[in-house]
Amino acid sequence: MRASRLLFATMVAPALLLLVGDRALPAGDKDDYYTVVIKRVEVHKTKADGSSWDPMNGAPDIYVRVQNATDKSTKAYETKVKDDTFVAEFNEPTNVKFKKGQQLHFEVMDKDTVSSDEIGSINVNATKFKEGEPMRIENFGRVISMDIVFKKI
């Protein structure tokens, strides 16, 4: 390949594709797999009805369940549980795999002895994101904010 063609293939073509946006994702990009890291979750001090998450004004025991909602043959991932807190610092990689354009389902839960209470759940379209850049999802259910990062596998 001549040098000028090589330059076009490696430098100019990807730049052009960036300009025209998601609809013209290069074939290689469409086939790339990404995963999600759960960084941090902050929740309201009470349930929607004003009652506390756990007895005696107890703070919730927070964990996050995440699944590729587009490809339901995949397994959900559950983070570790952060006990008795309204702000859970996870910084936890998951084993969830997805491609650009797919949807992820997140459930923020309060772990209880018998069953778990849902704090909030949301579907996130993994279409427009910057790989490796923190993303904040706000105000779903009783969740104030959930920080996540998408990373290329």
Ligand SMILES: [Ca+2]
């Ligand atoms: Ca609990």
